[in-house]
Amino acid sequence: MTEIARIAIVTGGGDCPGMNAVIRAVAKAARLRGWETIGVTGGFDGLFDPQACHVLDYQDLYGLLTKGGSILGSANSGRFAAKVGGGEVRQLPEGLLASTKEAVERLGLSGLVVIGGDGTMSIALQLDAYGIPVVGVPKTIDNDLGATLQTFGFDSAVAYATDAVDRLQTTAESHRRAIVLEVMGRHAGWIALYSGLAGGADVILIPEIPFTHEHIAEAVRERDRTNRFHTIVVAAEGARLEGSHSTSSLGGGADREERLGGIGQGVAAEIERRTGKETRHVVLGHLQRGGSPTHFDRVLCTALGAKAVEMVAEKEFGRLVIYTGHGMDSVPLAEAVDSLRTVPPDGGLVRAAREMGVSFGDRAP
Ligand code: F6P
Numbered sequence: 001m002t003e004i005a006r007i008a009i010v011t012g013g014g015d016c017p018g019m020n021a022v023i024r025a026v027a028k029a030a031r032l033r034g035w036e037t038i039g040v041t042g043g044f045d046g047l048f049d050p051q052a053c054h055v056l057d058y059q060d061l062y063g064l065l066t067k068g069g070s071i072l073g074s075a076n077s078g079r080f081a082a083k084v085g086g087g088e089v090r091q092l093p094e095g096l097l098a099s100t101k102e103a104v105e106r107l108g109l110s111g112l113v114v115i116g117g118d119g120t121m122s123i124a125l126q127l128d129a130y131g132i133p134v135v136g137v138p139k140t141i142d143n144d145l146g147a148t149l150q151t152f153g154f155d156s157a158v159a160y161a162t163d164a165v166d167r168l169q170t171t172a173e174s175h176r177r178a179i180v181l182e183v184m185g186r187h188a189g190w191i192a193l194y195s196g197l198a199g200g201a202d203v204i205l206i207p208e209i210p211f212t213h214e215h216i217a218e219a220v221r222e223r224d225r226t227n228r229f230h231t232i233v234v235a236a237e238g239a240r241l242e243g244s245h246s247t248s249s250l251g252g253g254a255d256r257e258e259r260l261g262g263i264g265q266g267v268a269a270e271i272e273r274r275t276g277k278e279t280r281h282v283v284l285g286h287l288q289r290g291g292s293p294t295h296f297d298r299v300l301c302t303a304l305g306a307k308a309v310e311m312v313a314e315k316e317f318g319r320l321v322i323y324t325g326h327g328m329d330s331v332p333l334a335e336a337v338d339s340l341r342t343v344p345p346d347g348g349l350v351r352a353a354r355e356m357g358v359s360f361g362d363r364a365p
Contacts, residue, residue, distance in 0.1 A: 003110070004033075004035055004110040004111065004312060004313065005034075005035055005036060005108070005110065006035060006036045006037075006038065006107070006108050006109055006110060007026075007030055007035055007036075007037055007038070007109060007110060007111040007112070007113060007309075007312055008037065008038035008039070008040050008047075008053070008104075008107060008109050008111075008112050008113070009023055009026055009027070009037060009038070009039055009040065009056075009072065009112075009113045009114075009115065010040045010043060010044055010046070010047070010072070010112060010113070010114050010115070011023070011043065011070045011072045011073070011074045011115045011116065012043050012044065012074060012075060012080070012114065012115070012116035012117075012119070012120030012123065013074060013075075013116040013117045013119050013120045013139070013140065014074065014117070014140070014141075014289060015068075015069045015070045015074045015289055016139055016140065016141045016152070016153030016156070016157070016289050017068050017069075017141075017152075017153055017156035017157070017289070017290070017291055017292060017293035017294070017297055018139065018152040018153050018156065018293040018297040018298070018300070018301040019069065019070035019072075019074070019115060019139060019153075019301075020064040020065075020067045020068070020069065020070060020071055021064060021065050021066075021152075021293055021297070021298050021301035021302060021305070022115050022137055022139070022152065022301045022302075022304055022305040022308075023039065023056070023061075023064060023070070023071065023072065023115075023305070024061045024064035024065055024302075024305070025301060025302045025303075025304070025305025025306050025308075025309075026113050026137075026305040026308055026309055027039075027056040027060070027061055028061060028305075029305065029306045029309035029310075030309050030312075031058070033309070033313065036055055037055065037056045038053050038054065038055055038056070038107060038109070039053075039054055039055075039056045039060070039071070039072050040052060040053050040072060041053075041054075041072045041073050042072075042073045042075060043073065043074060043075030043078070043080060044075075044080040044100065044123065045075070045078065045079070045080065046072075046073075047100060047103040047104065047107070048099070048103050053107060065298055065302075066292045066293070066298070067292070068290050068291045068292055068293070069290070070115075079096060080092070080096075080123055081119065081257075089122050089337075089338065090122075091126070092123065092126050097126060097127065097130040098130075100127060100130070100132065101127075101130055101131060101132055104132050104133075109133070110133065110312070111133045111134075111135060111312035111317070112127070112132060112133060112134050112135070113134075113135050113136075113137060113308050113309075113312070114127075114134055114135070114136050114137070115136075115137045115139055116136070116137075116138075116139060116140075117138070117139055117140035117142070117144075117145065117151070118140070118144065118145060118336075118337065118338070118340070119257070120136075121136050121138070121145075121320060121333055121336050121337050122337050122338075124136045124320075124333055125318075125333040125334060125337050128317060128318035128333055133312075133315070133317040134317055134318060134333070135308045135311045135312055135316070135317060135319060135320075135321065136319070136320035136321065136333055136336065137304050137305065137308050137320070137321050138151045138152070138304075138320060138321070138322065138336070139151055139152050139153050140153055140154070141153040141154055141156070141157035141184060141185075141191065141288055141289055142154070142184065142185045142186050142188050142190065142191070143185075143188065143190040143191070143341070144185070144186065144187070144188035144190065144340050144341050144342065145336060145339070145340075145341060146336070146339030146340055146341040147320055147322050147331050147335055147336035147339055148320070148322035148323050148336075149322070149323050149324055149325045150300070150323055152293070152297050152300045152301045152304060153289075153293070153297065154190065154191070154297075155293075155294045155296040155297045155300075156291065156292075156293045156294045156297045157183075157184070157191055157288040157289065158190075158191055158194040158195050158198065159294050160284070160287060160288050160291065161181070161183045161191055161192075161194075161195035161199075161234075161284055161288055162194075162195045162198040162199045164181055164195070164199075164282070164284055164287075165181060165195055165196065165198070165199025165200070165201055165232060165234060166199055168181055168199075168232055168282065169199065169200065169230075169232055172230035172231070172232055173229075173230045175230070175278070176229035176230055176277075176278075177230055177277065177278045177279060177280060178220055178230065178231040178232075178233065178268070178271050178272075178275070178277050178278075178279040178280075179230075179231075179232055179233070179268075179279070179280045179281070179282065180233040180234075180235055180264045180265075180267050180268040180271070180279065180280070180281040180282070181195075181201075181232070181233070181234050181235065181264065181281075181282050181284060182235050182236075182237055182261070182263060182264030182265075182281065182282070182283045182284065183195060183234060183235070183236060183237065183284050183288065184236075184237050184284070184285070184288050184289075185207075185236045185237060185238060186237070186238055186260060187207050187238045187246065187340065187342065188206075188207065188208075188236075188238070188340065188341065188342045188343060189204075189205075189206025189207055189208050189209075189236040189238070189239070189342070189343045190343060191236065191288070192204055192205065192206050192234045192235065192236035192239070193206055193236075193343055193349055193350070193353070195234055196234035196353070196358070197349065197352070197353055197356075197358075199232070199234070200232070201232045201233065201234040201358065202219060202220075202223060202231045202232055202233065202357075202358065202359065203216055203219050203220075203231065203232070203233040203234070203358065203359045203360070203361060204233075204234050204235075204353060204358055204359075204360055205233065205234070205235040205236060205239035205263070205267065205360065205361050206236045206238075206239055206343055206360065207236055207238035207239055207240055207246060207342070208342050208343045208344070208345050209343075209345050209350070209360045209361070209362050210240050210241060210242040210243070210244075210362065211239065211240075211241060211242065211360065211361025211362055212241065212242050212361065212362070213241070213267070213270040213271075213274060214274070215359065215361045215362055215363065216233065216267065216270070216271060216359065216361045217270070217271060217274035217275050218359075219231065219359035219361070220271055220275045220277060221275055224275075224277070231271075231277075233267060233268075233271070235263050235264050235267055236263075237260040237261050237263060238260050238263075239263050239361075240263075242362075246260050246263070247260065247261065247262040247263045247266065248260055248261070248262075249261040249262050261283065261285075264281040264282070264283055265281050265283075267281070268280060268281035300323060303323070303327075303328050304321050304323070304328065306328075307321045307328040307330070308321050311330060316330060318332060318333050318334075319331060319332055319333060320332075320333050320335075320336040322336075346365075
């Protein structure tokens with residue numbers, strides 16, 4: 001497919017480990033086909049700024065396989081925000097779509113590789129409908145995109161959160177304390193569930209299974225009764241009390257989604273009040289998004305990037321590269337947007353955890 005000479009990469013949404021590994025894979029595979037790859041800095045807005053668009057040459061790619069973050073920067077708010085408020089999809093104004101198309105044509109792009117999560121794919125879908133040749137690559141530490149078995153960044157975030165649980169286990173045991181670790185994940189409990197299971201947490205709180213403070217307190221008391229005097233709670237930031245919403249630390253706006261957080265502190269205070277056990281809380285925050293990708297994410301990113309270039313070559317636009325568990329495939333972007341993958345409350349992993357005596361802060365079925 002020789003007529004493709006120039007493509008570009010845009011990264012959107014929150015950054016995560018592996019973004020650079022995808023950038024490297026796309027630019028390397030494109031280079032081997034004799035194409036030029038433009039790296040667009042600062043998200044979609046960069047398409048309008050000549051200073052933000054530069055050719056990625058061989059030197060730029062050096063060391064990117066292992067480097068955290070995104071050398072192109074990333075944005076999850078502003079005029080290209082397609083998910084706003086409580087997660088509602090926003091239609092981009094006609095004028096913005098038209099000028100984006102002009103910018104893509106001005107740059108002489110035959111394909112635009114868009115790396116992002118649900119919000120970014122909502123933008124990509126609108127660009128595709130406007131005739132811009134787009135291929136999507138799914139990323140997010142939250143692992144909540146229904147179309148793909150796993151998003152890149154998730155494994156790295158879980159590895160970091162698991163290390164945190166391991167570290168908290170020993171200090172909690174030494175001091176006979178309860179410690180609550182709050183992890184990210186938005187409205188999906190995957191990071192909490194995986195890191196909680198991997199670290200042997202006693203209580204795991206996820207948005208998909210509403211909890212009560214009394215059930216958590218009872219789990220702590222039960223451990224004391226059986227001479228296990230420390231308790232580790234892993235709480236997803238989106239976890240919620242029965243009958244209420246997730247705790248938000250900042251409301252959403254017209255150009256950004258609401259910010260979740262704060263649940264860990266409240267849970268810790270209630271444990272201490274109800275059981276008398278000294279309790280601490282830790283918010284892992286953006287540490288989960290930093291650092292080098294795990295070997296799994298490096299491999300996944302490389303395969304996703306290579307597949308994206310293959311799709312551009314085949315002019316399979318308007319699609320998202322996906323990981324099936326056996327290899328790479330693709331689905332229409334429309335299928336990928338708004339199909340959130342959350343933890344099935346009665347799924348195999350939750351059941352396995354319950355078999356281990358893990359409490360989800362609810363009345364166990
Ligand atoms: O979607 C990824 C994520 O890290 C969520 O887990 C978290 O709620 C959010 O982004 C945090 O966003 P920000 O970097 O804007 O605080």
